[in-house]
Amino acid sequence: MLDPLGAHGEILNLFLSYLDTAYRIGRSDLAAARRELLAAPDGLMPEPFLEPVPRYRASDLSFEDMVTAGAGSPLCDFSEEERVAIVEMFLSGLFPGDESDGRLARRSQFAPYSHQVEMLTRGLRPGQPGIVTSGTGSGKTESFLLPILASITAEATRWPAPAPGYCHTDWWKASRNETIMPDGKTRQKTPEFTPHRGAEGTGRPAALRALLLYPMNALVEDQMVRLRKTLDSPEAKATLDRRARGNRIFFGRYTSATPVPGHLSHPRRTDQGEKNAARTRKRKAARMLREIAADQELARTYDQQNPDQDPTRYLFPSIDGAELVCRWDMQQTPPDILVTNVSMLSAMLSREVEAPIFDATRDWLAQDEDAYFYLVLDELHLIRGSAGTEAAALMRLLITRLGLDRPELRHKLRILSSSASLPLEGAEREQSLKYLFDFFGPFGTYSAGAENGATSPEDWADSVVPGTMQLPERGSGILDSVPFSDLARLLCPEGHFTGTLNYRPGEEPAPDEIVSRCGRALGTPSGAVTDVATQAGRRLAAACVDKSGALKAAPARQISESLFGTTADLLALRGLTILRGMGDGQDDMPGDVPAFRLHLFLRNLEGLFLSPTLNDAGKVEYENLTVERGASHAETSRGTQRMFELYYCEVCHAEFIGGRRGQTSDFTARTEILPTTSDLEGLPDIGGETDYEALSHQQFVLFLPRRTQVQVSENEDESWRDAWLDPSNAQLLDTAPTAQDGCIPGRIFILKGQAARHPRSAGPNGCPCCGADYFRRSEKFRKSPIRSFRTGFAKTSQLLASELLELLKRSGTQPKAVVFSDSRQDAARAAINVERGHHDDIRRRLLVEAMRELAKAPAVDVEDLRRQKREAEAAGDYDREDDLHEQIKQARNAGDPDRIPLSEIIEIADSGRPAAGRLLAGMVRIGMHPTDDTGIERLKGGERLSPLLRLVRAI
Structure with a gap:
């Protein structure tokens, strides 16, 4: 990668934009405070680490x-x-x-x-x-x-x-197991297994x-x-x-x-049931081997068509060689x-x-x-x-x-x-x-x-x-940061990530002159890209050697201090890493030049926590905003107060305060808002964090810190009762306190009846502020518009993987990603959710592209269409007249960028359209399943889908 430190900034900006969109906060001051908190060096993404890839001593003995x-x-x-x-x-x-x-x-x-x-x-x-x-x-x-x-x-x-025919048994092929019946029809008989190594010599x-x-x-x-x-x-x-x-x-x-479990021939059982099971196993084995052979054939064909890429055939088993499958x-x-x-x-x-x-x-x-x-x-x-x-x-x-x-x-x-x-x-x-x-x-x-x-x-x-590691020699002196900063400004305008060089070294004087200045600063007066990149790599690697002489990953600011004498010169460090990356495109780059791994750390947000206070004007303000779970108290302008978790409505973005429901110990039956706790009993199979949406109303309490008019939900068991929150002890009071105690007026969510004991009843079906009501939603979806600010491991992984792959593509390399998790179920969910999230993102992108293309459709001469319509009417061609009438309506809407004909996007099986619409055509063009986010489910619908399938085949 040419610009590793630029990748850090690109990913950070992506996540901040995602949080501002998907977890939007209605109050602008609170939203700005969150963005400032997460953009800080110790916020959402700590500073990146660079780790030199160790070079090990080669043997004095070659293979020859x-x-x-x-x-x-x-x-x-x-x-x-x-x-x-x-x-x-x-x-x-x-x-x-x-x-x-x-x-x-x-x-x-x-x-x-x-x-x-x-x-x-x-x-x-x-x-x-x-x-x-x-x-x-x-x-x-x-x-x-x-x-x-x-x-x-x-x-x-x-x-x-070995004998002829070695490693070429084909007992599993369908053509080998066909029998012609007296009536002329072909029938598949049970295949007979033949060992793959049947032609092997007896002395082996x-x-x-x-x-x-x-x-x-x-x-x-x-x-x-x-x-x-x-x-x-x-x-x-x-x-x-x-x-x-x-x-x-x-x-x-x-x-x-x-494949396939079970005996080929059971050593003892000879009953009819076992014979039937054995035939089933043989047929299953033959079918699976045919699938393996087909996959291998596709992989070999792909390799022939893409000879410059890494072979894909080794990703799949082969049944005509040395592998026993x-x-x-x-x-x-x-x-x-x-x-x-x-x-x-x-x-x-x-x-x-x-x-x-x-x-x-x-x-x-x-x-x-x-x-x-x-x-x-x-x-x-x-x-x-x-x-x-x-x-x-x-x-x-x-x-x-x-x-x-x-x-x-x-x-x-x-x-x-x-x-x-x-x-x-x-x-x-x-x-x-x-x-x-x-x-x-x-x-x-x-x-x-x-x-x-x-x-x-x-x-x-x-x-x-252990192997013998080759350590780089320590560089001497502090580098002048100016030429490296100038290089970063030139190649990364406005600080954006740069994937590839936008100029050819040796052909443009301005960049070449800066590279030469960098070379002189590094002690390489030649100015050749190869020499300068080599020296840049060695100085970066030397900056990662700790006091004990070990080669370790080091944070960017520490490397900056070692090279430039200050922790604040990250722009110069970015220029130096770009300089090292420029050498990778040179044919004469030495093989012993240090390479580097980039370590990026992205915080999986577990929520948003703060201390609410009531100012002199009676307005609620929020202090001590943090994403760190675990703190119970904090110092505010009104003294020591409790910390609370913030929630929000995904429709109107109003803020709520919530937590585990607790009862006070003074026998007053007051409700206390307690911090949510992790469920450690399920580790490592299940993640430790429990989402509030999985809790019951008896376990969770939700407080609205305002006294607006309540919008009534269709769920008659829901209501919002007046209450006051005491920020000093997190107790909810039923009666109005004195004006000097700083209690926050609002409303507490109440759910009556047996439903309060059920899981997933912690949040209301309807938002009391905007009236968004999920009461009649299917149980497969969220039943409350109130959400926490927890991002979730799966979504974080999907966004990070997508952005990393995108950056690697822009860098001109073939991207690969491996995702790990401390929880087995989180890892399994991440695998499927990354795929599903990617499917949804691509579908949204194709939809937006289709709508933009339709919005930019060429202008149509409406007067000419009207003239044609009059002529059709005069000639009695009423079908033609109806068609022209629809074209005139579409032409009128074409001038409005906010109006797009859905008929051009939504697929209708019996529409008579000669080709698929823009959305479906885009999916088919990139090989994407139109409905199933895992890409494996067969389309259902029988004859109703026949016209649609014809459109797909026509693309």
């Missing part, structure tokens, strides 16, 4: 060197033929490589990191587990895949060649060589993309054809989403690499149907002297607490099931892992090593013939591979 380095190579125990095959496989998808004409058919583009080579070395030696703990983006996944791929590839060079034992265990399904899916690139790419297939006689290294995902395939012929999660592995170890997977692996480990089993636990830092204890017990159960606890076989277990946090410095060292020893014990630390493995936590110290 591993073939010839002898004892210095981690592959020294393999034959030359095996080393060549291993390195070529490394460079066929796991790492980028190019074709070569030498001894190696592929050559590397860069050397691996030193920690990747160390993990490769440890993973190929018995009794040397490896846990890589380098930073994000440092190739941790490649670190533990390297030894697995090396070991299996070396074995693959000794496998016999099917067993698990590696099991990759993840704590959740989302991580499993991410790993599958990596494995498809590594083992099922055209380059990997070519390498295996050349070095392994056409064999394949198989992998599979075994989760709840893997069906449970029956994996049960009959276990894949070399199995990817699963903790919950599924627990079920597999206890079920009969998956027993062949572990039995075949156990037999292979016992019979083959060179057989080794890799157990990989990715994201080890997520396996903790009670769930971590269960995972540790499950790991021991797996080891026992495979016979790897037996003294003669235990050296065949090789443990690899990755973790984002496993510090070995200071007081945390003891905790980290204790965690490893408690989790793994001695397993994975036995070497061949050794009697003892790890006996203490310290024995696990050497297994941690």
Whole structure:
């Protein structure tokens, strides 16, 4: 991104505009105070953080060197033929490589990191587990895949060649299961399952060589993309054809989403019910495989049409290569690499149907002297607490099931892992090593013939591979901020975000002159964009090194102070970050120039809180406005008073005060407004915050701080009673107090009858100020116009994701977004609500665009239409006369920008229109479902929709 700090300001302005629109406040002074509060540096969006992406030391050993380095190579125990095959496989998808004409058919583009080579070395030696703990983006996944791929590839060079038709079974195709009946009709018969690896050579034992265990399904899916690139790419297939006689290294995902549950053929039941169920399972499996094949074909077609984009085929499984997508395939012929999660592995170890997977692996480990089993636990830092204890017990159960606890076989277990946090410095060292020893014990630390493995936590110290970080050199002196500020003003007029450069470096004197001035300030007199951008990146990275010498994310003001001597020069810092971003478009940019991550923090507003006071003129004023929940009292112009949560009417924007209903302890039965509290019992499955709309009237009290004429709701059980609010103790009084005590006159919401106990009865159906009444609304919608100022996690996520994707598009990059949440249900709701919110926003945008286009329709000569109408009337062509009459009416309205013919926007099935209207046409043009916000529901309506569907097909 060219302008990361500009993105912060753009997102902030978007959210402020959204809040001013969706959460509008009627009082202008209160609305201005809220905007000022949220626009402050510690308000809605704290200042951004910049984090240099750590650069790790590259290994002195290239991949090519591993073939010839002898004892210095981690592959020294393999034959030359095996080393060549291993390195070529490394460079066929796991790492980028190019074709070569030498001894190696592929050559590397860069050397691996030193920690990747160390993990490769440890993973190929018995009794040397490896846990890589380098930073994000440092190739941790490649670190533990390297030894697995090396070991299996070396074995693959000794496998016999498979028979013709290898990996090309098509039992699931509909054409294979058609039978011509005597009457000439075609009937689908039950497909007969054929193993994907049926043509495999007999000297190639099917067993698990590696099991990759993840704590959740989302991580499993991410790993599958990596494995498809590594083992099922055209380059990997070519390498295996050349070095392994056409064999394949198989992998599979075994989760709840893997088709199809149940036995292929039940080992005991032969009754008719089981036979019917078996036929159903086979048909279901065939149907799902056909869908998988169709999806893969679409992805490959897309890749052919878009060769410059990242391949999409690896996002989907393929059934004509190295991936086993069906449970029956994996049960009959276990894949070399199995990817699963903790919950599924627990079920597999206890079920009969998956027993062949572990039995075949156990037999292979016992019979083959060179057989080794890799157990990989990715994201080890997520396996903790009670769930971590269960995972540790499950790991021991797996080891026992495979016979790897037996003294003669235990050296065949090789443990690899990755973790984002496993510090070995200071007081945390003891905790980290204790965690490893408690989790793994001695397993994975036995070497061949050794009697003892790890006996203490310290024995696990050497297994941690942190990687060697390259720290930037500290810059000298304070930079002159003027040229960098000038650059930001030139490229970002009026402070707006700039996605791409609006000039070509070297072709316009004004920008080039400022860049040269920036270069001189940085000590780079050449003025070349590449040199200046390189030095800018290094100075920014050096400003993020803390006193201990560690590279850390730093706030923008701290970086500004380090570089320019003041925390207030954020415009100059913005110019410096833009200067670094300018280098990304240069072909000769060095590869070691620091890159940066931008950390943005957006507050999910939990409400609006304040202290109401009554001034001398009897008007209510609000002080101590805040979005921080939890404060109960605050100092005001009238002394210490209680804090209250503010509510508003979404129609007239009148303000209300509300809170939990409480009773005073002085036996006067007075109502007290208490702060709303979080529901902690539901965490982490359900978010802790409870919206007032879910409460009952008996739990919640709502107060209108004014005495206007009450608008009556259709709900006869609702009323508003006169009351006075004492801001000092939050009590609501039924009788008028003395004039000097500062009590606020208003009305309290009352709901009679049994409805007061029901959930969702906290707010009134009708607003007492404007009369907006939701009494007759469907229960699917909100039943009260009174709302809180809480934004909600899902909407905040949707707006943030939409704006970030938009900014990334404007920056010329392909946008991607991943959303996390502390609550499982909030995460699930966020996923669907982001999609729904995006659907609604696009629909609104298309609607507005359609209306604007109609408003700008070319002017029509009304007099000419009237002349044609008279001629039609004289000729007796009354149909033509009616049509011209309608055109004249539309032409009159066309001159009014506030009047648009709805017939041009709303679709009417039997309108006779030859093409779809502007709104529907816009949706079809971008591939958007016209009605369903999730995009999957079929249109309902039968024959009534036939004309509409014809319009869609005509677009």
